[in-house]
Amino acid sequence: MEILQQLTNGLALGSIYALIALGYTMVYGVLRFINFAHSDVLMLGAYSAFFLAPVAERLFGPQTIAGALFIIVIAAAICAVIGVLIEFLAYRPLRSRPKLTVLITAIGVSLFIEFTCQHKSVFGADTKSFPKLLASRDVAIGGLHFSSNDLIVLVLTAALLAGMWFLVQRTKMGMAIRAVSFNEKAAALMGVNVNRVISYTFAIGSALAAIAGIFYSMRAPGIDPLMGVQPGLRAFIAAVVGGIGNLPGAALGGLLLGVIETVAGGIPGVSNYRDGIAFAILILVLLFRPAGLLGKSMVEKV
Amino acid sequence: MLELHELTVAYGGITALHGISLRVEQGSIVTLVGGNGAGKTTTLRTISGLVKPKSGRISYDGAEISGLPAHQIVARGIAQSPEGRMVFANLSVLENLRMGAYLRNDKAGITKDLDYVFSVFPRLKERVKQTAGTLSGGEQQMLAIGRALMSKPKLLLLDEPSLGIAPLLTKTIFEQIVAINRELKLTILLVEQNANLALEVSNYGYVLETGRILLQDTAAALRENPKVREAYLGG
Numbered sequence: 246m247e248i249l250q251q252l253t254n255g256l257a258l259g260s261i262y263a264l265i266a267l268g269y270t271m272v273y274g275v276l277r278f279i280n281f282a283h284s285d286v287l288m289l290g291a292y293s294a295f296f297l298a299p300v301a302e303r304l305f306g307p308q309t310i311a312g313a314l315f316i317i318v319i320a321a322a323i324c325a326v327i328g329v330l331i332e333f334l335a336y337r338p339l340r341s342r343p344k345l346t347v348l349i350t351a352i353g354v355s356l357f358i359e360f361t362c363q364h365k366s367v368f369g370a371d372t373k374s375f376p377k378l379l380a381s382r383d384v385a386i387g388g389l390h391f392s393s394n395d396l397i398v399l400v401l402t403a404a405l406l407a408g409m410w411f412l413v414q415r416t417k418m419g420m421a422i423r424a425v426s427f428n429e430k431a432a433a434l435m436g437v438n439v440n441r442v443i444s445y446t447f448a449i450g451s452a453l454a455a456i457a458g459i460f461y462s463m464r465a466p467g468i469d470p471l472m473g474v475q476p477g478l479r480a481f482i483a484a485v486v487g488g489i490g491n492l493p494g495a496a497l498g499g500l501l502l503g504v505i506e507t508v509a510g511g512i513p514g515v516s517n518y519r520d521g522i523a524f525a526i527l528i529l530v531l532l533f534r535p536a537g538l539l540g541k542s543m544v545e546k547v
Numbered sequence: 548m549l550e551l552h553e554l555t556v557a558y559g560g561i562t563a564l565h566g567i568s569l570r571v572e573q574g575s576i577v578t579l580v581g582g583n584g585a586g587k588t589t590t591l592r593t594i595s596g597l598v599k600p601k602s603g604r605i606s607y608d609g610a611e612i613s614g615l616p617a618h619q620i621v622a623r624g625i626a627q628s629p630e631g632r633m634v635f636a637n638l639s640v641l642e643n644l645r646m647g648a649y650l651r652n653d654k655a656g657i658t659k660d661l662d663y664v665f666s667v668f669p670r671l672k673e674r675v676k677q678t679a680g681t682l683s684g685g686e687q688q689m690l691a692i693g694r695a696l697m698s699k700p701k702l703l704l705l706d707e708p709s710l711g712i713a714p715l716l717t718k719t720i721f722e723q724i725v726a727i728n729r730e731l732k733l734t735i736l737l738v739e740q741n742a743n744l745a746l747e748v749s750n751y752g753y754v755l756e757t758g759r760i761l762l763q764d765t766a767a768a769l770r771e772n773p774k775v776r777e778a779y780l781g782g
């Protein structure tokens with residue numbers, strides 16, 4: 246029973262990592278670099294919700310489903326715009342430069358956002374308690390106990406992952422994203438506006454990060470400008486474990502990491518080594534499957 | 548229909564094209580032959596907008612198109628089957644063809660053109676669900692040409708369709724290129740190292756050497772030209 250409970254909790258956490266990991270992996274797919282600022286977009290999503298909560302309360306009443314949806318949608322939209330702007334301002338001018346240049350820029354953008362937000366005239370460095378978006382009830386299913394919020398997060402995330410699969414595999418824009426991932430020049434020869442596809446990718450990834458940031462904050466004691474670092478790192482590992490550039494891989498990696506982290510956290514004496522365990526898994530997977538669990542080994546694109 | 552005027556293209560400090568001029572008449576097959584590194588691919592990439600020229604003009608249907616981004620050039624009716632085929636190996640054969648029709652929204656027309664591509668290259672129809680990366684080189688070449696046709700172009704650019712393909716398949720592909728030109732009244736600019744093959748199917752030809760046009764004439768005359776015979780047709 247205990248292990249089943251842990252497993253479900255792990256899936257709830259892992260599905261949040263999966264949402265974040267999708268953003269890393271999609272951007273890697275189209276641009277072949279790791280967008281380190283992704284974890285900060287997650288944080289900005291959480292702060293957006295923080296500031297939107299009173300507005301939602303005035304509009305829809307305290308802790309209503311409509312209010313929560315309002316917060317999620319607006320925060321996702323805000324972060325989508327932020328993600329597109331980050332790409333446009335910081336990465337696009339460097340498009341034809343070596344990947345290392347872009348990578349270092351991404352680290353720079355990340356630090357810039359983190360330290361700007363820590364300034365007392367922005368958010369301040371202190372931890373703020375995250376508003377209760379929905380009243381949480383205890384739900385018992387067959388002897389297992391869940392918070393209703395965890396269940397909602399799990400269901401919403403599953404729906405988002407399914408939606409992402411549909412978007413990427415079944416829509417024209419998704420096909421264009423896959424085409425650009427494979428060969429940007431060939432995609433341009435088909436009439437694809439590559440810049441627009443890249444903007445779109447950043448918008449989707451950032452919106453998912455915002456939602457993940459809100460879900461993550463609902464389980465965390467509070468939010469602060471560095472809150473994205475931990476889940477961002479885990480989600481990055483998840484994306485690599487699953488096979489960077491591979492969307493189902495990112496989802497699988499996220500779930501795997503969430504479950505392992507939760508189960509390890511429940512074992513006395515092991516819980517302090519959770520990050521160590523995450524990295525050990527990363528190293529093990531990469532030793533035996535260098536391209537990740539679902540990644541196909543491909544020759545480096547030139 | 549297409550005219551390059553004194554086109555100069557450079558990669559960094561290396562000049563690949565030194566002011567070349569050429570014309571492609573509506574409805575014809577024009578070929579650009581030349582050895583490895585002559586600048587054939589650069590010419591096509593510049594027409595398609597993947598490379599920006601340093602100087603010179605490209606006019607198409609009476610309008611200046613040099614400097615336009617690649618996706619807008621496709622929208623104007625110029626499609627390319629690039630060197631090395633560049634099929635989307637991670638997409639299915641059908642998805643590759645649908646990518647070719649990316650800018651189109653006329654469902655009925657797309658279905659009709661899919662049927663046309665399948666009639667030209669029946670092998671693609673047999674492999675429609677297969678991932679393009681699993682096709683043979685020749686099949687990928689068919690797919691690259693079919694994909695280009697799916698945009699319903701007015702001008703088709705073909706970069707070395709014979710490259711790395713078994714001779715038997717090459718023959719089929721060249722026969723189909725001629726058929727496409729006739730049936731669709733599609734203008735074609737064909738780039739080839741295999742001058743023999745290319746001049747056989749073309750109306751007019753240009754010989755390119757280290758970024759300069761060396762000779763130009765009707766394809767028939769070029770095939771009789773002693774210089775061309777010696778350098779490109781094996782004597």
Ligand SMILES: Nc1ncnc2c1ncn2[C@@H]1O[C@H](COP(=O)(O)OP(=O)(O)O)[C@@H](O)[C@H]1O
Nearest residue numbers: 558561563581582583584585586587588589590
């Ligand atoms: N991306 C590039 N960067 C630098 N030089 C290039 C590039 N592509 C082609 N070149 C050079 O331009 C010249 C023409 O090449 P290309 O157009 O590919 O010739 P062809 O297609 O006739 O073999 C060659 O000298 C080649 O080395």
Ligand SMILES: [Mg+2]
Nearest residue numbers: 587588589630
């Ligand atoms: Mg070439």
